[in-house]
Amino acid sequence: MADASILVVDDEENVAMTIRAILQLDGNEVLAVTSGSDALRLLRERTFDVVLTDLRLGDTDGTEILREVRRSHPETAAIMLTGYASLESAISALRAGAYDYLMKPSDVEELRATVARAVERRRLRQRLDQLEEVDRLKTQFLSMASHELRTPLTAVSGFIQVARRRILRELGGDDMPQRARDEATRAAETLELAQRQSRRLARLVDELLDVSRLQLGRVELRRDELDVAALVREVAERTRIADADALVELALPEGPLRILGDQDRLEQILENLVGNALKYSPEGGRVRIGARADGPDAHVTVADEGIGIAAEELGRIFDLFYRSPDPRANHVGGLGLGLYISREIVTRLGGSLWAESEPGRGSTFHVRLPLARVETPVPTGPGAATRG
Ligand SMILES: Nc1ncnc2c1ncn2[C@@H]1O[C@H](COP(=O)(O)OP(=O)(O)O)[C@@H](O)[C@H]1O
Numbered sequence: 001m002a003d004a005s006i007l008v009v010d011d012e013e014n015v016a017m018t019i020r021a022i023l024q025l026d027g028n029e030v031l032a033v034t035s036g037s038d039a040l041r042l043l044r045e046r047t048f049d050v051v052l053t054d055l056r057l058g059d060t061d062g063t064e065i066l067r068e069v070r071r072s073h074p075e076t077a078a079i080m081l082t083g084y085a086s087l088e089s090a091i092s093a094l095r096a097g098a099y100d101y102l103m104k105p106s107d108v109e110e111l112r113a114t115v116a117r118a119v120e121r122r123r124l125r126q127r128l129d130q131l132e133e134v135d136r137l138k139t140q141f142l143s144m145a146s147h148e149l150r151t152p153l154t155a156v157s158g159f160i161q162v163a164r165r166r167i168l169r170e171l172g173g174d175d176m177p178q179r180a181r182d183e184a185t186r187a188a189e190t191l192e193l194a195q196r197q198s199r200r201l202a203r204l205v206d207e208l209l210d211v212s213r214l215q216l217g218r219v220e221l222r223r224d225e226l227d228v229a230a231l232v233r234e235v236a237e238r239t240r241i242a243d244a245d246a247l248v249e250l251a252l253p254e255g256p257l258r259i260l261g262d263q264d265r266l267e268q269i270l271e272n273l274v275g276n277a278l279k280y281s282p283e284g285g286r287v288r289i290g291a292r293a294d295g296p297d298a299h300v301t302v303a304d305e306g307i308g309i310a311a312e313e314l315g316r317i318f319d320l321f322y323r324s325p326d327p328r329a330n331h332v333g334g335l336g337l338g339l340y341i342s343r344e345i346v347t348r349l350g351g352s353l354w355a356e357s358e359p360g361r362g363s364t365f366h367v368r369l370p371l372a373r374v375e376t377p378v379p380t381g382p383g384a385a386t387r388g
């Protein structure tokens with residue numbers, strides 16, 4: 001371990017100089033001082049990766065140096081040097097914030113190893129701080145960008161609708177020459193296409209917003225009593241309307257499957273799973289959605305006969321931004337957000353979401369959510385106590 005900056009504090013000059021020489025040989029920048037006051041002055045002026053300090057200094061107590069390190073350079077690793085093999089001094093050093101301690105006179109290898117460990121820890125700490133900062137900035141950026149995109153998008157979509165309605169109203173009258181009527185009809189159709197694309201864009205931006213809200217812990221989920229079977233039926237119906245070629249089959253129980261959950265969010269998750277099932281299947285692929293009660297849970301499955309998922313990817317597809325390297329999945333668009341959002345929400349609702357697949361033959365996604373407990377009426381009134 002080299003290139004670390006180290007401060008050595010020991011009132012015995014030969015000890016300080018020996019330690020300095022040993023650590024310099026490893027390529028470190030080492031400053032050695034023999035008094036507590038010099039050490040405190042240096043600590044006010046600059047930072048070190050590691051501080052080694054004697055417990056008993058002529059003018060100062062070594063724990064004071066440790067405290068100063070902890071106060072003004074919490075990321076610096078401090079090592080206590082002690083001439084006394086006493087548990088008490090070691091404990092007081094660790095309490096004052098020492099990362100480790102060394103007994104004097106210490107073995108050269110032990111000194112080098114202890115310092116190397118402290119430097120390594122300090123490097124990892126710095127790296128962690130950097131990564132945390134980058135992660136924080138990323139989350140912040142995601143949140144700002146998605147909000148900034150949402151506003152003009154809502155306006156664009158609103159203006160398109162207004163323009164289309166105006167044209168349709170004109171077309172409704174009968175004072176328009178045929179040529180203008182044809183033009184207006186085409187314009188209305190074009191606006192319809194623009195509207196569809198802006199809706200698609202809005203869905204993507206909403207997914208980005210969801211990710212940033214989930215990461216900031218700002219997603220509020222409702223816990224309404226609802227029927228999962230009815231929800232599945234609705235989503236299937238909507239899929240058939242949106243995509244006339246979609247082959248969606250249902251396997252549902254006779255009665256309702258009551259759970260406590262968030263209707264909009266559960267629809268979003270089912271739409272996601274059904275959307276993926278269609279997206280990652282060849283044209284005309286069949287999708288089967290099933291729901292049933294299983295023990296204390298409602299168990300929903302969305303099965304397709306599509307390209308499938310390689311075993312080593314099954315755990316990763318729920319990661320943020322994960323998209324399969326499978327070339328058969330590349331022609332379809334997507335940001336790799338849907339499954340991440342879906343799993344986060346299912347988990348927050350007390351359930352679980354996972355996938356199984358036979359590569360080349362299809363995939364099945366499973367959602368389990370606890371069934372709403374049916375309240376058993378508590379017997380009350382005069383006879384209640386005696387009924388046993
Ligand atoms: N039904 C499925 N069949 C095969 N692969 C799937 C299926 N659903 C999801 N995947 C894989 O998981 C990845 C992540 O899915 P998702 O989070 O919905 O993002 P996106 O669909 O935007 O890529 C997809 O890119 C795809 O590789």
Ligand SMILES: [Mg+2]
Nearest residue numbers: 276334338339
């Ligand atoms: Mg998707």
